[in-house]
Amino acid sequence: MSSTDDLWRMLDQITAMPWGPGQIAAVEQLVQRADAADDQHLAFAARMLATNAYVYGGEPAKSFVTFSWCLAEFDREPRPYHARHAHTLFWYFKYMANALVNFPAVPLARTHAVLDDMERRYRAGGHSVQAVHKYRHRVARHVGAAAEAEEWYRRWVTEPRDQLSDCAGCDPTSQASYLARLGRDEEAVALAEPVLAGRLTCSEQPQAILTALMLPYLRTGRLEQARDAHRLAYRRHRRLLADLGDIGEHVEFCALTGNDTRGLEIVERHLEWLDRAPSPAAAMRFAAAGALVLGRLAVGGPATAGLTVHRRAYGDRPAADVPVGVLAAELAATARELGGQFDTRNGTTEQSEQVERWLTAEPIVEYLPLSASLRRRVSAPGTATGPAPGDPAAAARDTPPARAAHDGPVPAPAEATADELLDLAEKLWRTHRPAGMAGVLNAFDERFDGADLPPRVLARRTEMRAAILVADGDLAGAVVVNREARARYEELGDQVRAQVVAGRLGPMLYETGSTDEGMAMTRAAAEHLDRYGDARQRVAANLRLAALLSRADAEAEALERLDRLDLAAADDPYLTVQAALHRTQLLGQLGRHEEYGPAAEHAYRVSRELGLAEYVVPAAIWHAQSVDDPIRRIELCDEALAVAPADALLPLRVTRGQALLAAGQPADAVDELVEAVALCVEQGADGIDYLRSDLANAYRIAGRLGEAAEVAEEAVVGLDRAGQQADADQNRYLLANIYRGLGEPEPALALLDQLADNLDGPDNLPGRAQMQEEAGDILYDTDRDGLAAQRFAAAAESYRLAGLPQHELRARRREAAALLWSPDVPAALAAVGRADRVAAGLASGEPAEPGLVWELSMFADTAARVLAQSGQLDEALERLSGVPDRLRSIEAFGEAAQIEVFGGELLLDSGRPAQAEPVLRRALGGLPTGSDPARRTAWLLARTLDALDRSAEADALRTEYGLTADD
Numbered sequence: 005m006s007s008t009d010d011l012w013r014m015l016d017q018i019t020a021m022p023w024g025p026g027q028i029a030a031v032e033q034l035v036q037r038a039d040a041a042d043d044q045h046l047a048f049a050a051r052m053l054a055t056n057a058y059v060y061g062g063e064p065a066k067s068f069v070t071f072s073w074c075l076a077e078f079d080r081e082p083r084p085y086h087a088r089h090a091h092t093l094f095w096y097f098k099y100m101a102n103a104l105v106n107f108p109a110v111p112l113a114r115t116h117a118v119l120d121d122m123e124r125r126y127r128a129g130g131h132s133v134q135a136v137h138k139y140r141h142r143v144a145r146h147v148g149a150a151a152e153a154e155e156w157y158r159r160w161v162t163e164p165r166d167q168l169s170d171c172a173g174c175d176p177t178s179q180a181s182y183l184a185r186l187g188r189d190e191e192a193v194a195l196a197e198p199v200l201a202g203r204l205t206c207s208e209q210p211q212a213i214l215t216a217l218m219l220p221y222l223r224t225g226r227l228e229q230a231r232d233a234h235r236l237a238y239r240r241h242r243r244l245l246a247d248l249g250d251i252g253e254h255v256e257f258c259a260l261t262g263n264d265t266r267g268l269e270i271v272e273r274h275l276e277w278l279d280r281a282p283s284p285a286a287a288m289r290f291a292a293a294g295a296l297v298l299g300r301l302a303v304g305g306p307a308t309a310g311l312t313v314h315r316r317a318y319g320d321r322p323a324a325d326v327p328v329g330v331l332a333a334e335l336a337a338t339a340r341e342l343g344g345q346f347d348t349r350n351g352t353t354e355q356s357e358q359v360e361r362w363l364t365a366e367p368i369v370e371y372l373p374l375s376a377s378l379r380r381r382v383s384a385p386g387t388a389t390g391p392a393p394g395d396p397a398a399a400a401r402d403t404p405p406a407r408a409a410h411d412g413p414v415p416a417p418a419e420a421t422a423d424e425l426l427d428l429a430e431k432l433w434r435t436h437r438p439a440g441m442a443g444v445l446n447a448f449d450e451r452f453d454g455a456d457l458p459p460r461v462l463a464r465r466t467e468m469r470a471a472i473l474v475a476d477g478d479l480a481g482a483v484v485v486n487r488e489a490r491a492r493y494e495e496l497g498d499q500v501r502a503q504v505v506a507g508r509l510g511p512m513l514y515e516t517g518s519t520d521e522g523m524a525m526t527r528a529a530a531e532h533l534d535r536y537g538d539a540r541q542r543v544a545a546n547l548r549l550a551a552l553l554s555r556a557d558a559e560a561e562a563l564e565r566l567d568r569l570d571l572a573a574a575d576d577p578y579l580t581v582q583a584a585l586h587r588t589q590l591l592g593q594l595g596r597h598e599e600y601g602p603a604a605e606h607a608y609r610v611s612r613e614l615g616l617a618e619y620v621v622p623a624a625i626w627h628a629q630s631v632d633d634p635i636r637r638i639e640l641c642d643e644a645l646a647v648a649p650a651d652a653l654l655p656l657r658v659t660r661g662q663a664l665l666a667a668g669q670p671a672d673a674v675d676e677l678v679e680a681v682a683l684c685v686e687q688g689a690d691g692i693d694y695l696r697s698d699l700a701n702a703y704r705i706a707g708r709l710g711e712a713a714e715v716a717e718e719a720v721v722g723l724d725r726a727g728q729q730a731d732a733d734q735n736r737y738l739l740a741n742i743y744r745g746l747g748e749p750e751p752a753l754a755l756l757d758q759l760a761d762n763l764d765g766p767d768n769l770p771g772r773a774q775m776q777e778e779a780g781d782i783l784y785d786t787d788r789d790g791l792a793a794q795r796f797a798a799a800a801e802s803y804r805l806a807g808l809p810q811h812e813l814r815a816r817r818r819e820a821a822a823l824l825w826s827p828d829v830p831a832a833l834a835a836v837g838r839a840d841r842v843a844a845g846l847a848s849g850e851p852a853e854p855g856l857v858w859e860l861s862m863f864a865d866t867a868a869r870v871l872a873q874s875g876q877l878d879e880a881l882e883r884l885s886g887v888p889d890r891l892r893s894i895e896a897f898g899e900a901a902q903i904e905v906f907g908g909e910l911l912l913d914s915g916r917p918a919q920a921e922p923v924l925r926r927a928l929g930g931l932p933t934g935s936d937p938a939r940r941t942a943w944l945l946a947r948t949l950d951a952l953d954r955s956a957e958a959d960a961l962r963t964e965y966g967l968t969a970d971d
Contacts, residue, residue: 008043013790013828015046019053020788022750023060023244031057035070045085048077052089055096060207062245062282064103071096094129094168097122101139105146106285108345115143126168134163135170138178145182146346148354157182173199173209181216189220211240215250218257222368230261231374236710238270243751248277249286255293256362259300262371267297268328272313279318284342288355292339292362295332299363302329336363375718376678376703376711414440416447422457426464433468434578436616438475445472463492467505474512483512500541503532507545511552519556526552530565539573547582554590563590581610581619588626601630608640617647625655628663637663654683662698670706677702693722697735704742712742733762740778749782756782760798770811773802777815784822793822793835800838810859813842817863824870832870839863854894861887861896865903868910877914881907888927901930905941912944917951924948939965 014034021027031054038046051070058067074093078086086093101122104115123136141156161179169175176199183192196213214237221230238254241247251274258267271294278294281287301311312325326334339359346355414432416425425448432441445468457465466489473482486509493502507529514522530545537545546565553562566587571580584607591600608627611619624644628637641660648656661676677699684692696719703712716739723732736755743752756779763772780795800815816839823832843863846856864883871880884907891900904927911920924945931938942965949958962968 028061106283108349132166147350148352177213184220192220211237249289252290252293259297260368288342291335295336298328298332376714503529543574604630621648621652634663634667673702693719769806773799789822789826836867901927917948
């Protein structure tokens with residue numbers, strides 16, 4: 005094959021590349037090589053491709069040169085290939101007319117000259133000038149010539165369309181944009197919505213028309229449509245530098261809908277593009293919108309104080325985190341400067357006035373939820389629940405400070421003595437009724453204020469005062485008062501009671517920063533009470549110590565302490581529940597999963613018997629997480645939700661959402677997980693990006709792929725920022741599959757390539773190979789067969805290094821098939837040779853398992869097709885010998901019939917119809933009647949019968965299958 009043939013093949017490959025810097029670099033290299041090869045046709049075709057690549061790749065200024073070169077050659081010396089490119093060349097006039105306006109350094113006279121030339125050529129070729137009127141309207145709007153713009157608009161919409169008119173999506177987009185600019189929003193919506201209901205195949209749609217409709221939707225109260233238009237359109241715009249101006253419209257939309265924070269995220273994501281903006285017009289639009297949203301954040305009050313935007317280094321400017329107010333001022337100055345440049349060129353003030361309108365725009369609605377993972381919430385009423393078991397502050401007081409449903413005022417008996425009131429207060433304390441305890445203690449103080457009380461009573465009152473401080477969350481104050489209570493008991497010589505207080509004081513010291521003293525004090529108290537305390541005191545002291553040990557990563561010792569507690573002797577259901585919850589938590593932390601399930605069930609049972617919400621809720625969550633039946637998990641969550649206070653809702657929502665997903669109810673799971681994400685943000689809790697990952701998967705399963713993509717993207721960004729690459733990569737893989745489902749192959753391909761790069765270690769070779777192979781899938785499905793073959797070859801090499809020969813054979817087979825379709829038959833033959841070497845090693849073992857039989861058979865089919873395409877029919881038939889029978893032996897009947905049909909076709913093509921007939925008949929008998937494979941097989945069999953001079957049988961077969969002789 006000649007070097008020129010290689011260059012033409014390169015042109016095809018570059019055409020299939022996604023828009024952007026890679027395609028631009030490749031086509032510029034191709035232009036140089038075409039010139040060096042002195043191939044005028046290739047040089048022309050390469051520059052035509054370059055013109056399109058520059059426009060859509062974000063460097064339209066370069067397209068002026070390549071377009072002018074092509075037009076000059078087209079005029080200078082007409083050649084046969086010019087006719088094939090004439091339509092595209094005339095189409096590119098529209099690119100020029102549109103782009104020239106966007107550069108203030110280009111005189112308007114040049115744009116008018118291009119439009120005049122465009123009109124002359126269109127008329128000379130017998131084409132409609134509808135598109136010419138459209139771009140004259142565009143220029144008139146740009147300079148603020150309202151009457152002229154309206155006249156050109158009238159002529160544009162009344163002139164007949166033809167094959168050089170913009171597509172059925174882009175023309176209404178521009179019209180709707182103009183109507184919206186005039187405030188004719190209902191007309192804009194009425195014009196555009198029928199277009200959205202149809203089939204849009206243009207690469208700029210539907211994102212362009214949706215962007216044009218955002219403000220008309222918003223201003224006419226169609227808030228759901230406005231939100232959906234923004235989310236779908238921005239997702240498509242954001243990958244293209246060429247769409248920076250459109251992205252600016254989405255930033256403005258955020259400002260107009262109370263979504264300044266989301267606008268900030270978009271500005272930060274695309275800020276570096278401003279340094280290499282596709283045009284001054286795009287830079288002006290983005291800068292003005294960015295200034296609007298950042299300016300709003302700068303004056304937003306304490307909630308947004310201190311916000312910064314990370315701006316990357318560029319030229320002599322260093323990277324920096326710039327305060328939003330400073331950056332807002334810079335962007336506003338940029339927009340105003342560019343607006344002034346346009347006005348100087350145009351001789352009007354239209355662009356400067358437009359910039360000021362953008363910079364001073366006011367919100368149209370107070371708040372329109374845009375994120376698929378978050379909606380604005382009002383804090384639910386409820387009381388704080390206690391910390392999870394294991395919290396040393398909880399251990400310090402025997403109970404978390406939750407207000408249980410039965411807590412409230414308790415009457416203090418009028419005849420009660422001081423000791424009796426303190427006994428009652430202590431009972432209320434132990435049964436988790438801090439409000440009742442506080443009321444009784446207040447009654448004590450009122451009755452015995454100034455009384456000469458015994459030292460033991462004063463010590464007990466001091467101890468109770470510390471308990472009240474704990475209940476109020478004042479641990480520092482409780483430390484001081486507990487030290488006083490301990491000292492009082494020691495003065496009385498009551499070492500048991502002093503150690504009870506010390507056992508509470510130790511966890512408080514640990515919690516407030518004195519970890520060594522706190523641990524030593526708690527351990528000493530437990531050891532003393534093990535020898536001298538009663539059963540309840542022993543259990544309570546060891547529970548406190550176990551809590552502290554679990555905090556100090558000594559879970560095994562903590563569990564050992566719990567397992568030797570004599571709970572029956574203590575005879576306190578509250579301590580029994582705390583021990584059960586503690587033990588469940590520790591078993592989970594230690595990974596003792598077989599014991600965790602029964603422990604969680606026991607904790608749930610004893611918590612329900614006690615009936616205290618602060619215990620029932622965590623027990624229900626853990627029990628739900630330990631059972632396999634998703635319906636049972638949902639029931640447990642529902643029971644807990646009925647009594648859960650506000651700050652216990654998050655884990656319940658998460659667990660219930662996951663259970664709904666497992667139960668096959670993805671729509672309900674979405675609602676639950678959206679609520680969980682909202683709670684996570686509201687509470688400032690950790691793990692929001694993992695929650696978003698679950699939510700994205702729920703959206704995916706529910707078929708809401710657009711929202712799934714948005715949420716998965718948020719999860720990836722968050723996990724990357726947190727340095728969690730492995731988890732971020734899992735979400736990238738999820739996102740790649742969502743993109744494939746959305747029909748967006750380019751971002752899916754980019755993610756798979758990134759994953760393959762990330763999986764660069766020897767232990768990651770199988771995963772790397774899988775990503776490379778799936779990237780090949782995408783390229784193969786989008787008819788970029790040469791590039792697909794490269795990915796399949798890379799996957800095969802990764803499988804080889806990983807020691808996975810059967811997977812390597814599959815990738816080699818797919819490489820050969822892609823090369824065959826590229827078409828590059830010599831390269832496909834070479835790939836078959838590489839696969840043969842792998843297959844030889846695999847086929848030596850007998851008997852082969854069904855998966856290997858299938859893979860070897862499919863390779864035989866691919867090899868035969870490559871050989872047949874190279875004219876080696878006999879060798880191809882030899883490859884297929886015995887393959888259908890081997891496939892039937894593993895019940896792969898469809899594949900067997902497919903290969904048998906191919907074998908029959910090869911026999912027919914090689915002049916052996918008598919041998920082809922029985923093969924095709926057997927294949928036909930194994931195919932579903934009326935299916936496309938059956939009709940094709942019948943067609944081949946009819947050809948075979950014709951070749952055997954049995955035309956009557958052939959005609960009867962054609963009649964049976966509804967075929968004609970021309971089929």
